[in-house]
Amino acid sequence: xxxDKPIKFSGRCVSVHYGASRALHNVxxxxxxxxxxxxxxxxxxxxxSLLRVFNRxxxxxxxxxxxxxxxxxGIDIYAPDxxxxxxxxxxxxxxxxxxxxxxxxxxxxxxxxxxxxxxRTKARLDMLxxxxxxRAGLWDEVKDRLSMPAPGLSVGQQQRxxxxxxxxxxxxxxxxxxxxxxxxxxxxxxxxxxxEELKTRYCIIIVTHSMAQxxxxxxxxxxxxxxELIEFDQTxxxxxxxxxxxxxxxxxxxxx
Amino acid sequence: MTDAPxxxxxxxxxxxxxxxxxxxxxxxxxxxxxxxxxxxxxxxLGWLLLSIAATGLSAFTQHWVDLDLDVRAESATDNDRRRLxxxxxxxxxxxxxxxxxxxxxxxxxxxxxxxxxxxxxxxxGATLRLTVPVSxxxxxxxxxxxxxxxxxxxxxxTDRQIAWLDRxxxxxxxxxRFNRGLFVNPDSRDPERAGLASAILGxxxxxxxxxxxxxxxxxxxxxxxDGFAPQTGWGGRLTRALEVNINNLAAVPAxxxxxxxxxxxxxxxxxxxxxxxVGGLVLALRMFPTIVIASRAALRAVxxxxxxxxxxxxxxxxxxxxxxxxPIAAPAxxxxxxxxxxxxxxxxxxxxxxxxxxxxxxxxxSPLDPATALPVQIFLWSGSAEAAWAERASAAIIVLLAVLMxxxxxxxxxxxxxxxRRSL
Numbered sequence: 001x002x003x004d005k006p007i008k009f010s011g012r013c014v015s016v017h018y019g020a021s022r023a024l025h026n027v028x029x030x031x032x033x034x035x036x037x038x039x040x041x042x043x044x045x046x047x048x049s050l051l052r053v054f055n056r057x058x059x060x061x062x063x064x065x066x067x068x069x070x071x072x073x074g075i076d077i078y079a080p081d082x083x084x085x086x087x088x089x090x091x092x093x094x095x096x097x098x099x100x101x102x103x104x105x106x107x108x109x110x111x112x113x114x115x116x117x118x119x120r121t122k123a124r125l126d127m128l129x130x131x132x133x134x135r136a137g138l139w140d141e142v143k144d145r146l147s148m149p150a151p152g153l154s155v156g157q158q159q160r161x162x163x164x165x166x167x168x169x170x171x172x173x174x175x176x177x178x179x180x181x182x183x184x185x186x187x188x189x190x191x192x193x194x195x196e197e198l199k200t201r202y203c204i205i206i207v208t209h210s211m212a213q214x215x216x217x218x219x220x221x222x223x224x225x226x227x228e229l230i231e232f233d234q235t236x237x238x239x240x241x242x243x244x245x246x247x248x249x250x251x252x253x254x255x256x
Numbered sequence: 257m258t259d260a261p262x263x264x265x266x267x268x269x270x271x272x273x274x275x276x277x278x279x280x281x282x283x284x285x286x287x288x289x290x291x292x293x294x295x296x297x298x299x300x301l302g303w304l305l306l307s308i309a310a311t312g313l314s315a316f317t318q319h320w321v322d323l324d325l326d327v328r329a330e331s332a333t334d335n336d337r338r339r340l341x342x343x344x345x346x347x348x349x350x351x352x353x354x355x356x357x358x359x360x361x362x363x364x365x366x367x368x369x370x371x372x373x374x375x376x377x378x379x380x381g382a383t384l385r386l387t388v389p390v391s392x393x394x395x396x397x398x399x400x401x402x403x404x405x406x407x408x409x410x411x412x413x414t415d416r417q418i419a420w421l422d423r424x425x426x427x428x429x430x431x432x433r434f435n436r437g438l439f440v441n442p443d444s445r446d447p448e449r450a451g452l453a454s455a456i457l458g459x460x461x462x463x464x465x466x467x468x469x470x471x472x473x474x475x476x477x478x479x480x481x482d483g484f485a486p487q488t489g490w491g492g493r494l495t496r497a498l499e500v501n502i503n504n505l506a507a508v509p510a511x512x513x514x515x516x517x518x519x520x521x522x523x524x525x526x527x528x529x530x531x532x533x534v535g536g537l538v539l540a541l542r543m544f545p546t547i548v549i550a551s552r553a554a555l556r557a558v559x560x561x562x563x564x565x566x567x568x569x570x571x572x573x574x575x576x577x578x579x580x581x582x583p584i585a586a587p588a589x590x591x592x593x594x595x596x597x598x599x600x601x602x603x604x605x606x607x608x609x610x611x612x613x614x615x616x617x618x619x620x621x622s623p624l625d626p627a628t629a630l631p632v633q634i635f636l637w638s639g640s641a642e643a644a645w646a647e648r649a650s651a652a653i654i655v656l657l658a659v660l661m662x663x664x665x666x667x668x669x670x671x672x673x674x675x676x677r678r679s680l
Contacts, residue, residue, distance in 0.1 A: 019488075060567055062487035089570035099561035101580060111579075112569040162565065169569060 005032040008173060008203040009054055014068035016049045016058060023049040025227045026068070031220070033172075036195060036204045038218035038235065040211060042255065045224040047207045051175050054205060055091035056084040072173075089116055091173040092166030097182050098158035100150035100165075105142050108150045108161055109133060112169035128168055136164035137194050156187025160194070167198075174198065176206040180213065192217050211251055215239050223247045308657075312650025318389055318435040318448065319398045321364060321424055323347065325373075325384045336370040337361060343384075348420055359417050365389040365448045389437070390430070392447040392644030394421055398430060401643055438651060442619050443628065443636070447644035450637075452652055453619045458532050458612070458627030459601060459659070465536025465623060466543055466600050471593055473540075474547030477502075478589070481548070482555040483563075483577040499552075506545035513542045514609025522610060529611030530626040538610060539600040546599065550592020554585035587671040594667035598660050604631040630656045 009031040016024035024046040031037050031054075039047040049058065056077065058064040070077050077087055089112075101108050109129045112118075119125035129146075133139040138160040142153070150161055159179060166174060176195075180188040195204060195217050208214050214221050215235060222232040223244075231238060231247045242248045249255055266273065325343035341357035344364075350356055369388045376384055389395070393412050396402055402411055404418050413421070424430050441451025485495040517538035521527045527534050558581045566576035582589075607613070612632050620627035628636070630652060637649035 055568060057564070057568060060564065062492070085570050085572050088568055093568035095561060095564065095568075097561060099559065099565045101562060101565070102584065111566070115569065115571055115575065165565075166569060 005035055007031065008033040008072065009205075010071050011050075011053065012069045014050070014053055014066070014070060016046070016053065017065045017067075018049075018061065019063040023227055024053070024224075027224075027229045029222060029229060029232055031203065031205060033203045034199060034201070035220060036199045036206060036218040038214035038221045039205065039207045039224060040209070040214050040221060040250075041224035041230075042250065043209070046227040047222075047224050048177055049227075050222075050224065050229075051177055051205060051207050054173065054175055055088050055093055057088075057093065059084055089169055090171050091175060092169065092171035093175040094159070094163050094166060094177065094179045096178040098155060098162045100153070100158050100161055102149065102151055104147045105133075105150050105153070105161065106146040109164050109168050112165060116169055118169065132164040132168040133161075135167050135198065136160045137190060137197075138164055154187075156183050156190065159183060159187070159191065163191075163194070171202065173203045173205065176204065178207050178209060181209065188213075211239075223250060225250070308650050308653050311647055312652075312654045314399050315438060315647040315651035316435050317432050318437070319395050320387050320431050320433055321390050321394075322429045322431070323364070323369075323386045323388065325386060336373045337366060340364075340366065340369050340373055348423065356416075359414055360420070362391055363394050363417060363420060365391055365446055367444075367446055368449060389448045390421075392642060393417075395448060396643050396647075397421055398425070398432070438648070442617050443615060443633065444617060447640075447642060447648060450648060452630065452633060452655060454616045455628045455630045455633035455652070456655070456659075457620055458535070458616075459630045461532035461620070461623045461627070462535040462539055462607075462629055463597055463601050465533060466539035467593075467597050469536070469540035470543040470547055470596070474544050474596075475551050475589060475593065477544075478548045478551030478555060479577065479582065482552060483573065483581065502545050502548050506549055509605075510542060510603055511605040511609060513538050514606030516541065517606060517610045528624065528626070530614040530616070530628075531624050532612075532620065532627050532629075533623040534610050535607050535612055535629060536623065538606045539603055542603060542606060543596040543600050546596035547593045550596065551585070551589040554588030554592065555581055557588065558584045587674040590674065591667055591671050594663060594670075598663050601660060601663070602631055602656065604629075604635055607632050608635075630659070 007030045009029070011027055011029045014024060014027045014029075015022065027046075027050060029050075039050060041047050052058045053066060053070055054072070054077075056066075058066050066078065072087075072091075076082070101111065103111075106129055109132050110119075110125055113125060113128050119128050130139060130143075133142065138157060141157060142148075142161075150158065153161060159182070163174075163179075180191055183191060192213065195206070198204060199219075206214075206218065218235045220232065221235045221238045223230045223238065223242075223246075225246055231242060231244045233243070238247065239251055242251060268276070323344070324347065325340070326346050338357065341360050342352050344360040345352035345356060348360075352360075365388055369386060372386050372388060373384070390398065393402070394417075397404075397413055397418065398421070402413055402418075404411075404413075408415055437449060437451045439451060439456070440453050441449055442454040444450040481495065481499060485498075486492050487495065517534055521534045521537050522529060562580045562584070563576040566580050567573070571579065607629050612628055613636065614626055614628070615636075616626050616628050618625070634649050634652045634656065637645045637652060640646075
């Protein structure tokens with residue numbers, strides 16, 4: 001793998017178990033910074049489990065167990081002295097279905113900065129909310145309705161709102177778990193354009209079930225199958241010249 | 257079915273049409289069953305309320321009589337009852353013998369009248385003007401519940417007594433008033449003086465004590481079980497065992513809680529019998545599982561995606577639960593809790609076990625004074641045969657229902673307000 005960008009995450013022998021069943025098995029992966037990395041594969045291949053390794057959201061699932069070593073910027077994020085709460089302040093996440101808090105648009109975005117004490121004054125908080133909404137491409141649509149309840153937005157707007165919400169705490173990394181699966185094609189196109197913009201600032205890791213989407217927006221793609229990382233390469237190479245026969249079968253639509 | 261659908265142009269085959277008819281018929285039948293059951297339950301409820309109102313409403317008024325008593329000093333004895341009877345006999349112009357005295361005393365609330373006489377003892381000799389409640393029998397007669405046409409042996413008022421009562425009424429000495437005593441008097445052996453003060457205060461104290469104990473503990477336990485308790489391994493097994501047992505606790509008959517209260521609070525901790533403190537403690541135990549179960553259900557209904565989102569933003573588990581889960585679940589938790597409190601208000605059996613069935617003639621001043629509770633008072637009064645007690649028992653039921661309606665009303669208002677704040 002030819003790399004000009006620094007490595008953000010490096011995982012070694014990462015395995016995830018849910019109770020007795022194994023979701024991810026001995027994955028070694030290096031994810032570059034300021035880049036879009038797509039995780040693809042058939043349902044149940046472990047791509048969401050891998051994504052949740054990076055912000056330790058697997059810890060939330062009661063019977064999940066993660067083994068192996070994961071370093072972010074060289075620091076072992078599973079070390080006993082690392083607080084997952086602080087890790088998650090640096091690694092934002094956007095879920096498959098947007099889940100805005102049943103509060104106003106403004107409160108949704110302001111929640112994270114308030115949690116972490118990022119804004120001392122109201123003016124600073126206002127600024128942070130505006131900047132986050134701008135980065136998520138939502139400002140122009142909601143600037144006059146900041147006090148309206150967030151669940152009243154369209155699904156596409158909600159998804160950009162939760163993106164703005166995670167941008168507000170100024171993370172290094174944004175994890176996206178099939179962010180476009182509940183969006184219509186126009187909203188999806190907007191989101192993809194947004195990802196393209198955001199990757200100049202953030203390390204983005206995106207799980208997607210759409211190979212076309214992975215090909216369009218990602219710089220690197222990882223193909224997972226039955227809990228194993230089959231192939232990880234630059235997107236162009238993986239899609240045009242896959243090294244593994246299973247990758248080829250998947251991207252040509254023979255299974256999955 | 258005729259051949260008609262065959263002949264007409266149809267969008268569906270004959271068999272399809274027939275099946276459709278059967279489906280429609282099934283639906284219509286189900287609608288009818290539903291309506292019938294709704295009508296049946298409304299009728300049952302209406303009948304219940306009507307019968308209670310028919311017997312009970314008259315207890316909210318009572319007849320009082322103005323008496324001009326000529327209590328002569330020379331006829332005075334130490335016996336107030338005898339002086340009262342003689343004065344009454346004088347009023348009607350009859351010769352007083354023992355039988356007449358007995359019948360006269362049964363016309364007014366003798367205890368109330370003798371109390372008034374004793375208070376005015378130094379004024380004896382002058383004509384004394386007293387306004388006292390009539391006796392329960394006389395009250396029933398004035399309310400038209402005594403059939404004077406029946407043979408004298410089948411009623412509790414003699415012909416002579418009825419004649420006297422009619423004379424009072426003719427001379428407009430009798431007045432029907434609102435029965436204030438029903439709310440300010442404690443229990444009494446005389447129905448016309450018996451009131452619900454002890455029972456109402458006792459119930460209020462019991463429910464407040466039970467609520468103050470069970471609400472924070474129950475809601476706290478539900479939040480802990482939902483968001484913080486271990487879910488896997490031995491800890492998870494313990495959690496599940498705990499939850500099963502809380503559900504079982506909700507199904508334990510109420511009287512068993514009374515037994516527990518008797519054994520623990522009275523026998524081990526040495527608290528007194530019949531006091532609202534013990535009643536509150538027992539009913540707190542009774543309410544606890546109801547509150548936990550209702551709050552658990554409310555918390556479980558909140559989508560995990562909200563807490564997950566909060567966690568992914570770097571909220572601690574406590575922040576995620578208290579900022580996002582609890583506010584959304586609050587209206588439903590509140591409703592469940594208030595239903596638990598309403599249940600506690602109507603609970604009788606455990607209070608019987610801890611001696612709250614005692615005959616209490618004083619209004620309690622603190623949770624450590626003997627008291628009764630509304631449902632227990634209803635139980636006590638409904639055990640007496642006289643019409644006046646039946647009337648008062650029904651009146652007490654009306655009071656209990658009114659209190660319950662107020663509590664439920666408050667619950668609804670609070671819930672609406674919380675929900676409106678949530679939807680912002």
